[in-house]
Amino acid sequence: DQQVKQNSPSLSVQEGRISILNCDYTNSMFDYFLWYKKYPAEGPTFLISISSIKDKNEDGRFTVFLNKSAKHLSLHIVPSQPGDSAVYFCAALDAGKSTFGDGTTLTVKP
Amino acid sequence: NAGVTQTPKFRVLKTGQSMTLLCAQDMNHEYMYWYRQDPGMGLRLIHYSVGEGTTAKGEVPDGYNVSRLKKQNFLLGLESAAPSQTSVYFCASSTSYGYTFGSGTRLTVV
Numbered sequence: 001d002q003q004v005k006q007n008s009p010s011l012s013v014q015e016g017r018i019s020i021l022n023c024d025y026t027n028s029m030f031d032y033f034l035w036y037k038k039y040p041a042e043g044p045t046f047l048i049s050i051s052s053i054k055d056k057n058e059d060g061r062f063t064v065f066l067n068k069s070a071k072h073l074s075l076h077i078v079p080s081q082p083g084d085s086a087v088y089f090c091a092a093l094d095a096g097k098s099t100f101g102d103g104t105t106l107t108v109k110p
Numbered sequence: 111n112a113g114v115t116q117t118p119k120f121r122v123l124k125t126g127q128s129m130t131l132l133c134a135q136d137m138n139h140e141y142m143y144w145y146r147q148d149p150g151m152g153l154r155l156i157h158y159s160v161g162e163g164t165t166a167k168g169e170v171p172d173g174y175n176v177s178r179l180k181k182q183n184f185l186l187g188l189e190s191a192a193p194s195q196t197s198v199y200f201c202a203s204s205t206s207y208g209y210t211f212g213s214g215t216r217l218t219v220v
Binding site for chain 2: 004006009034036041042043044045046049089091098100101102103
């Protein structure tokens with residue numbers, strides 16, 4: 001049973017528009033959530049996080065929303081830039097141990 | 111720069127050969143992890159360590175062994191490589207609320 005799911009394997013948006021990446025989870029014990037970005041031939045890099053006691057966290061163009069009742073997490077990128085093209089992983093932590101989604105490949109077209 | 115360093119970056123093995131992947135971190139993190147990433151899949155945990163001298167099995171431990179003799183190093187061993195172990199391997203270290211990843215080792219077993 002996959003506890004963290006990213007149901008969209010890919011997403012394509014136009015430069016300047018909003019990118020919305022989604023993540024669903026099943027384990028109600030998850031208490032911290034993170035998004036990572038990964039470029040080809042590089043390791044994942046931390047992007048933004050949110051604690052389960054919050055419903056929104058913002059950092060520049062990146063905003064993460066958490067809906068605990070729906071067990072749903074989303075990452076908004078506004079405005080999207082071609083350099084944002086990468087694979088995005090969501091991760092959920094339970095007592096410090098993480099579970100990753102399969103990733104969503106974002107392509108931002110100029 | 112502080113971070114996680116993986117060696118080697120690339121390796122081709124013949125079936126049945128053995129090798130060791132080295133991961134080193136200089137952030138004094140207690141937790142270290144080895145993941146593998148295959149096309150279309152997320153990061154799958156192979157083994158992890160919660161401190162010097164400790165190791166534990168992750169999601170896909172078969173065919174791998176690990177050692178954490180020093181806090182800063184986490185070694186992943188393949189005793190008898192198989193084509194199914196062709197993958198990209200990522201090491202990571204963490205605090206309770208965030209991971210730092212290495213840049214990966216691309217291993218091909220022929």
